[in-house]
Amino acid sequence: MSNKTITFKILRQDGPNQPSYWETFVIPYLPNSNVISCLMDIQKNPINSEGKKVRPVVWECNCLEEVCGTCTMVINGKTRQSCSALIDKLMQPITLQPLSKFPVVRDLAVDRSRMFEALKRVKAWVPMDGYHDLGPGDKILPDHQGVAYKLSECMTCGCCVEACPQYSRDNNFLGAAAISQARLFNMHPTGKLIANERLDSLMDDGGIAACGNAQNCVEVCPKSIPLTESIAEMGRQSSKRFWKTLFQI
Amino acid sequence: MNSHFFARRVHSLTGIIPVGLFLVYHLYTQLYLHQGAEKYNEHTNAFYESPLAIWLLIIFVYIPLFYHSILGAKLSIEATPQPSYHYFSHLLYWLQRISGIGVLLFIFAHLYNTKVMPLMTDTYGQHFEHLAEGFASAETGWLTKSVYLLGILGATFHFANGINTFCMTWGLALTPRAQLRVRVLSIIVFVLLTAVALYSLSAIW
Ligand code: HEM
Ligand code: SF4
Ligand code: SF4
């Protein structure tokens, strides 16, 4: 048994709109652990570095394999999934902070509703008008499928908007994820039917014009979604609609 | 389409079409510095002989530049610093904002130096002499030279990188490979424009 330890500095908050404070935890080292497994250890024995028993640290997780996105937090200053953040690859002390672009619920758990509202704003779905049999869907070619599959991997984790200098708590920018989802559904053969409605949302307040081309989103996306390509593609579609609106509608 | 979207598209267009093209033209005309005072002054003054000159400047340069600067400055202030993300494009993003504000300050200094002061001292028209004297001054020469150097670098960088973001904004370059090609183009534009400007200045350095 080695006496190595792992030190965490966690930015905690007791509830929504409460002040935040740093707390340090030192736990025994276990090989191959990740941030979530360490948080579970802290939960079992919530004693801080001063030896005081404190309220267990709150965080969210679900899939534990980087596909659900709920466990996203700011680890050593960078946004990422805590389930795939391996302790052996992190500098100590490891700092954990909640995502800064969303309201904190408690400790590391945040309310990411704004991202889901953004998906609603761009109508990121295929429109259906009933449950009756609509017959077979349109054929989809493999190269289309290749692009769409990549885009569909988005897990609404929030990394892209966390790192974005144009997305802030006091504006209403949709963010890269929603712009990319608008692209996904605008290329779907049935989703296309309301392509213009999606473009109108993108061309509304807080839409694509709020992007400033910093390209942090594409750098931090854990799913390697080609976000700047999506932004350029939606820029192109909205450019077409822009000229059309000016001269035609 | 709402007004913010429209405003941003106009901002993007004004950066390239009137203001950017004017920058290219303006840097080109500075090559006359190498042909001596007489030629340079003659050429510069000839532009103003046209009764349309002043109106062309106001409509195609001053108004678009004013618009672009106001919105650009507003956008710069509204950005949220994300200091822990060290990516090249992110650096360019901030340099775009810093150079924009720098260029705005430079334009004021430049207008004072080449328009306001000569008009006040009733020596307007002797452009070459004003520039050369300003650069040669024993006390403030170093300052004038530094301001011009920074102003020019800022303007050529801002314009060249602006070509890059212009292609993103309008969706002209879609794939990462196309975006890389545009980036290469913007680097070429930056190097060329800067070289032309520095070569011109070497005549009076
Ligand atoms: C005078 C003060 C200026 C300020 C404060 C300013 C500010 C800005 C800012 C903040 C952007 C980034 C917009 C974005 O991508 O979201 C920008 C873009 C741009 N600026 Fe300027 N700018 C100024 C002057 C100029 C000048 C003199 C030129 C021409 C040489 C110019 C050309 C451009 C271009 C081409 C873009 C790219 C437009 C796009 O993103 O689509 N700007 N400017
Ligand atoms: S685009 Fe990438 S970073 Fe953004 S929410 Fe989706 S998966 Fe996360
Ligand atoms: S390109 Fe930059 S400004 Fe635009 S969404 Fe991505 S990070 Fe934000």
Ligand code: FES
């Ligand atoms: S728990 Fe699902 S991504 Fe980490």
